[in-house]
Amino acid sequence: CHHCKSKSASAPTDTSKIHYEKFWLYRHCSSVQQRDQQAQKAGQLFSGLLAMNVVFLGSAFISSMIFNKVAITLADVWILLSILKVLCLFWIIYYLLGTSRLPHAVLYRDCHAGAIWIRGSVLLFGSCSILLNVFQIGYSTILVQCKSKVEVVFPSIGILFICTQAYFLWHHSKDCIQVQHNFTRCGLMVTIATNLLLWLLAVTNDTLHMEIESQLREVERRFAGKAPSSHPHWCNETTLCTCPNTTICKVFQKGYILLYPFNTEYCLVCCSVLYVMWKNVGRRISPEHIPNTKPKFKLHGVVFGPLLGTSAVIIGACVFMMYQIQAASLVPSHQVFVIYYSYYIVLLPLMSVGAVIGTIIHALEKKELDTVKNPTRSLDVVLLMGAALGQIGMSYFSIVALVATDPRDPLNSLALSYSVLLIFQIITQNVFVIDGLHRRHTPPGKEEDTKEEQNHEAYSQRRVSVLELGQEIRKASLSYIHTYSHLSWKRRVLREISFFLALCNIILWVMPTFGSHPMFENGMERSFYGYSTWFVIVNFGLPLGVFYRMHSVGGLLEVYVTA
DSSP states (O other), X not given: OOOOOSHHHHOOXXXXXXXXXXXXXXXXXXXXXXXXXXXXXXHHHHHHHHHHHHHHHHHHHHHHHHHOTTTSOHHHHHHHHHHHHHHHHHHHHHHHHTGGGSTXXXXXXXXXXXXXXXXXXXXXXXXXXXXXXXXXXXXXXXXXXXSOTHHHHHHHHXXXXXXXXXXXXXXXXXXXXXXXXXXXXXXXXXXXXXXXHHHHHXXXXXXXXXXXXXXXXXXXXXXXXXXXXXXXXXOSOTTTOOOOSOHHHHHHHHHHHHHHHHHHHHHHHHHHHXXXXXXXXXXXXXXXXSOSSOOOOOOOSOSHHHHHHHHHHHHHHHHHHHHHHHHTSSSOOHHHHHHHHHHHHHHHHHHHHHHHHHHHHHHHSOOOBOOSOOHHHHHHHHHHHHHHHHHHHHHHHHHHHHHHHOTTSHHHHHHHHHHHHHHHHHHHHHHHHHHHHTBOOXXXXXXXXXXXXXXXXXHHHHHHHHHHTTOOOOOHHHHHHHHHHHSOHHHHHHHHHHHHHHHHHHHHHHHHHTTOOHHHHTOHHHHHHOHHHHHHHHHHHHHHHHHHHHHHHHHHHHHHHHO
16 A cells, blocks of 8 residues: 555546545645645644644643642643543544545555554553543542542543544544545544643653652651551542542552553554554555455464463563562562563573574565555554664663662672663564565465475365365364475564564563563662652653553564564
8 A cells, every 4th residue: 555646546447536635725736636745745734733732732731730730730631631532522423423424535445554453452451441540430439528520520531532532443543534634634633642641641640659659668668667658649639538448449549550551552552543544544545556365363384483482471470470579568679680680681682583583584585675655564663663762761771870880789780781681682673573564475375486386386286185085174283284384494484483572572561561660669770860860761761661562562463474
């Protein structure tokens, strides 16, 4: 799929179905196509400026809330975001009931947009975010004597917004809308800006969460349990709002804290899908660039990748549970940090070696590069590179702190090795995934070498002969062995590597998502940079790191399928 540049290449058989874009600045253009292109650029510019102003306004509110809690309160920020959510809801409903049902509104659908894994992520994270809002409503209702009504209304609007947006993205993420171009672009951009502001607010509130808990631990270490009780929530008056000693209140509180990270991921995923939809507004796709067959995910032809990846996941889960149990105590033991860092120090080099081998195999392959314009793939590359900056930035800050203090200390040495290996692993994995995404998909049965083609033909003949004999049902193991032996060694290794890396990225996504943050818990970098500075670094780097791991899984599965 690509942006078509001529009417003959992009027009359907009935040219009357095409709704060329118009813009008052370019009404005197000599040709319809030129006017259409200029109008498209102007529409993208104006909708982008609208989103920029909304983001700056919301960021100013959130920043003012952080630095001046008297003038701008959290309730003020919630009111602004509620207004934006209501506007987005009205536009989405109008799109669903009006725009998308107009004649010739959706003549084309982007086959690369809205992959099943990313739409599944929208549903998964959206469900967790809905449950999070339910817990917040229940928690605020129990503490109604010290909570404002806004703290109940805001999550209620949030539930409606999440449900409507998830339905919209699940059914219309592939649309290349051909009518009401500018209004659709503006609606999409305001929705993107709203999700970005919700993400920014979630990050800042997560910072407040962790700060309260960490300060409580510091006090408890010094005074041996004489610290006042403090419960993390969104209210500034933490001493006035305390959770009563009831089971339901504890469930709401623990569930809220557990599900909180999924809200940040939901906002980022929605932004990526909405951006692709925005790029596809007014886009016309040539029939020759619509693939006849779409590659499907099949767990055939891989043996060692799933075995090694599953082992990494199981061991990582054990390490994560040990870390969580120890970190829950007042003083986490030195040993749990050693185990945690050791796991990463063993796993990261294996992932790096796999990515390097995969990149070399890509270079040896005779597959052509896919040079067709693809907004989804371009966004995937930008997100991989941008999200990687979170963990790479934290790692470099950590390296400077550890080298400047005491690099010979055993724990410091482990943390230093962890940071260096993490940077190398992210770089090698990005090269492997991005190169794999740009490789053209080869349909099944077409191999590089003549000998491999002959082997495949012989296999196909044997398969047909067996079917003719009436043996239609085969054992799964026999089919698995046939598929595995059929693949060329290059494809086989690529599938093994991509599947192994996908499983590793899943466990590396799970551990920080559910509260495993040794870069803050160990206190080394915190004592070097200062409490507030290191908190800002960690809380902006960690969400990007979590999003990077999740997005890497999708990219690696794409490489696996196209191999």
